[in-house]
Amino acid sequence: MLEATYHSLEDLAEAIGVALSAPITIEDRNHRLLAYSTHTADTDPARIATIIGRRVPESVIDQLWKDEVIQNLAAQDEPLIISARTGVGLNDRVAIAIKQDTEILGYIWSIARSTPFSETELSDFKKGALLAQRQLLAIDMQKKRQEEKTEQFFFELLHEDMPESEILKTFSKLHVAPPGISRLMVIRFSEAITPRLADRLRYLLTIQQTVRPLLYAYDETDFILWISTNDQDAHHERLQFDAFIQSFRQMLAERFNYTNFISASSEVFTGVQSIPERYEETGIVLRLKDAFPFELSTVTRYERLGLFQLLPIFSERLRRRTVRLEEIERLRSYDEKHAASLCETLEWFLHYDGNVKQVASHLHVHPNTILYRMRRIEEEAGIRMESLPERALLYLYLKADRYPL
Known part of the structure; x- marks a missing residue:
């Protein structure tokens, strides 16, 4: 029989374990381990990995989402009997969500016994969730205060250059380990980030184990992240970063039905300075x-912009009229006079590196039409594109008008 109060979550976990004669774990809403009871020799790999890593393995969480176990826990107030998922090292379980109204604060998990739990034992399990509620609310409030301090520091770091010593000193206060090689990243949504979406983004960021989040903050429609792989090999860093992007996008779509967003990252960098530039x-x-x-459409990393990296500078020069290509201006005059599309044709001819079939498919015309237009381009503007520098300059010039300064 459980008591009315317990001094710590460890005491509560042990008491529930005694009441049920089964091993217990208590987790926060992001599946990080808060407390666990003594376990016997018949424990399973998932529990061992959770205790060692202080968090539920990502493979276990992913399987429980796919099987709608997490969704079912959120939807009910009673203990849920969960059958084994041996593929991820999970034996039969009983679990219950710890809630404040409809808000999930955490979970209590128990490895199932060889004999079914009685109604009295399941009642004790439910009472344990109620007893854990107050302590998890206190933990939650403390975390939110810490997140506010961290977010404020990150905003300052994004907009002003700070001495390295000051940054590292604040990192130490916030218990953030300095990065190896890292990136800044922004996920931009079509609408303002609500508290509900913010919680979900934090949740996904916490449960993934591909990259290490250093700092994060929210700014209207933007979720801003500083992430590190602690891998000094640039090739491996790119692979891990791309895997993180793909996984994060997939989880947002599959678990929470968010698909209307774009993501971007800075160039990879080391150390903690020049953050505003990144x-x-x-x-x-x-x-x-x-x-x-x-x-x-497929570009996220700054270094993959290629020639587009030059557009901000080139566009500024174009606006100030310090650069001008008479050939393109003649084509534009021809297009306006004859309601033609020679500039558009040239732009996509350059984009597809002269592949006439691809250009024709993109513009929904016959390949012969492209060949005819390219002859007109040569005749009207004298453009022959005999060298790569010439083609690159033409391409930049045609794209520059569409870059927003």
Whole structure:
């Protein structure tokens, strides 16, 4: 029989374990281990991995989401009997969500016994969730206060250069380990980030184990992250980062039905300085993706922009009229006079590196039409594109008008 109060979650976990004669774990809403009871020799790999890593393995969480176990726990107030998932090392379980009204604060899990739990034991299990509620509320409030301090520091770091010593000192106060190689990243949504979405983003960021989140913050429609792989090999870092992006996008879509967003990252960097510059790089990627959604649909990392990296500078020069290509201006005059589309044809001819079939397919015309237009381009503007520098300059010039300064 459980008592009315317990001094700690460890005491509560042990008491529930005694009442049920089964091993117990208590987790927060993000599946991080808070307390666990003594266990016997018949424990399973998932419990051992959770205790060692202080968090539920990502493979276990992923399987429980796919099987709608997490959803079912959120939807009910009674203990849930969960059959084994041996593929991820999980034996039969009984679990219950710890809630404040409809808000999930955490979970209590028990490994099932060889004999079924009685109604009295399941009642004790439910009472344990109620007893854990007060302690988890206190933990939750403390975490939110810490997150507010961390977010405020991150915003300052994004907008002003700080001495390295000051940054590292604050890292130490916030219990954040300095990064190896890292990136800044922004996930931009079509609408303002609500508290509900913010909770879900934090949840997904916490349960993934591909990259290490250093700091994060929210700014209207943007979820801003500083993430590190602690891998000094640049190739491996790119692989891990791309895997994180793909996984995060998939989880947002499958678990919470969020698909209307774009993501961008800075160039990879080491150390903790020049953060405002890295943040500006994410902004450049976002502006370019907005201006060129087709061309940059698969691009997230700043270094993969290629020639598009030059567009901000080139566009500024074009606006100040310090650069001008008479050939393109003649084509534009021809297009306006004859309601033609030679500039558009040239732009996509350059984009597809002269592949006439691809250009024709993109513009929904016959390949012979493209060949005819290219002859007109040569005749009207004298453009022959005999060298790579010439082709690159033409391409930049045609794209520059669409870049928002």
